[in-house]
Amino acid sequence: MRESIELLQGTLDLLILKAVSLGPLHGYGILLRIEHLSKETPPAASGPHPRRAGLRALRVPQGSLYPALYRLEARGLIASEWGESENKRKAKFYHLTTKGKNALKSESKEWVLLSRAIASVLAARPEGA
Amino acid sequence: MLTRIKAWLKPTVFRSPWEADMKDELESHVAAYADDLVASGMDRSEAERRARAELGSADAFEEECREAVGLDVLDELERNLRNAVRTLRKNRAFTAAAVLTLGVSIGANTVVFSVVDAVLLRPLPYPAPERLGLVVTEMRARGLEALQDAQTGRTWEALRDGAAGFEWPVFSAWGTGVNLASRQSASVPVSSTCSASRP
Numbered sequence: 421m422r423e424s425i426e427l428l429q430g431t432l433d434l435l436i437l438k439a440v441s442l443g444p445l446h447g448y449g450i451l452l453r454i455e456h457l458s459k460e461t462p463p464a465a466s467g468p469h470p471r472r473a474g475l476r477a478l479r480v481p482q483g484s485l486y487p488a489l490y491r492l493e494a495r496g497l498i499a500s501e502w503g504e505s506e507n508k509r510k511a512k513f514y515h516l517t518t519k520g521k522n523a524l525k526s527e528s529k530e531w532v533l534l535s536r537a538i539a540s541v542l543a544a545r546p547e548g549a
Numbered sequence: 550m551l552t553r554i555k556a557w558l559k560p561t562v563f564r565s566p567w568e569a570d571m572k573d574e575l576e577s578h579v580a581a582y583a584d585d586l587v588a589s590g591m592d593r594s595e596a597e598r599r600a601r602a603e604l605g606s607a608d609a610f611e612e613e614c615r616e617a618v619g620l621d622v623l624d625e626l627e628r629n630l631r632n633a634v635r636t637l638r639k640n641r642a643f644t645a646a647a648v649l650t651l652g653v654s655i656g657a658n659t660v661v662f663s664v665v666d667a668v669l670l671r672p673l674p675y676p677a678p679e680r681l682g683l684v685v686t687e688m689r690a691r692g693l694e695a696l697q698d699a700q701t702g703r704t705w706e707a708l709r710d711g712a713a714g715f716e717w718p719v720f721s722a723w724g725t726g727v728n729l730a731s732r733q734s735a736s737v738p739v740s741s742t743c744s745a746s747r748p
Contacts, residue, residue, distance in 0.1 A: 446581070447574065447577075447578050448577075448578045448581040448582055449647075462589055474630070479713075481602045482578075482604050482605070483603075483604055483609075483613070484613075486574070486575070486578075486610070486613075486614055486617075487610075487614050487616065487617040488617070489617075490617035490618050491617040491618070493559065494553065494556035494617060494618045494620075495553070496552035496553075496556065505577070505581060507584050508579060509580055509584075510573065510577055511574075511577045512570075512573075512574045512577065518696050519552075533698065547585075
């Protein structure tokens, strides 16, 4: 079993918005936060899946993180300014804009619907079984 | 749309600060990642090498960032323009032919447009130009038909006094504008046929 799973195409933007919504972060911090959060058991884990132990970290490809950040900034969903990191290094911090908040809300909703739909398709049993 | 344009304008107009900013950010990323690798027991130089490697090729990476804000369109345009200038410099004869062709066609178009503009598009320089008309006499005799657009003075007098709806029947076609009356009819001499011995 691999230690991490690859990100699904097109989901990075949503994850970045979410990570940044929890507080301003620099690029590397966003990476860590996504990987860290993906390992945690969500609070509402008492769903129809009894086995939750198989949670693995999402691996964010570093090369695609910054282009995604720049794209989101160009769309006005996040904004940035230079500051100092916890290690006393110069770093660019990103935060969510009002437009970004709305986008996060609607895209999260869509993602939940999509994943539910896929889950119910995958949960189908052969007829007569 | 407006935020899009604004977001594009900033890196376009302030290109070199934008590029420097991007490089700074990458360096700060590499440094932060290397810090973590060092903390987990890796050698400093090895950590930095590894951090850089995970970002991928720097050129490809920077290009992707430029693409993300729409700078690639501009770069592409610049490359194409440079290439065009180079090609034109190399092939003098071709350039001359192209310039000549363009010059002649633009000139011809301008002339044609000027004529069309003056003749068809612009209203005539008279008050109420839409009320101007051309008076034509239709003549039929022994199976022959002819249209005459130069009218005699009598016709004008008849039109002026008798026809309803006309305001100022004035004659100005083909002639000097002078009506000559002699014996039975009045006529307008056409300048080329005007002579003292005219009946």
